[in-house]
Amino acid sequence: GQQVMQIPQYQHVQEGEDFTTYCNSSTTLSNIQWYKQRPGGHPVFLIQLVKSGEVKKQKRLTFQFGEAKKNSSLHITATQTTDVGTYFCAGDFGNEKLTFGTGTRLTIIP
């Protein structure tokens, strides 16, 4: 089936350290989306990547889409306590359905 694997499942970092989460698909994606869910909250859309090799930045967040459109990453530079939450990728295989990854839960050690 069409699955999106996301690693790591958990990440604990010291405040100020960097953080990266990765998503991988066995088949080519039409596009990939990223969402953030704060503790006790609901997923909130962050960004969509469409083009092969695309890189987008939002302040300290950098999103990349692989050349083969099968993998993606989210990198946060110099984490802050406001970055706490679970980050989900969601792959669009072009079949009118988003497939969410399992998420990476980020906790920050002050």
Added chain:
Amino acid sequence: ETGVTQTPRHLVMGMTNKKSLKCEQHLGHNAMYWYKQSAKKPLELMFVYNFKEQTENNSVPSRFSPECPNSSHLFLHLHTLQPEDSALYLCASSQDRRVRTQYFGPGTRLTVL
């Protein structure tokens, strides 16, 4: 963030009860979704409605019954649930089935006793 609202926010019900979850979106979208989020599994898509028509049912047990009277409202009717159905139920909307950026509601935290 009040584009998608859900009621109730919390619900405790017995296995013999019948209850309904309500979702309303104020974004002018045409597609609406129900997801289940439990601790041990990723987001599970349950149902998809596009222009009020159900376009997807991901093998969801019949004790969950969706209803979409118009493009702005979505219900999930619950009856004879099991304790393993306890989870966060999230409603989402998107512009339509092709433009699928999901706008989620706050969710209903359901506990089945």
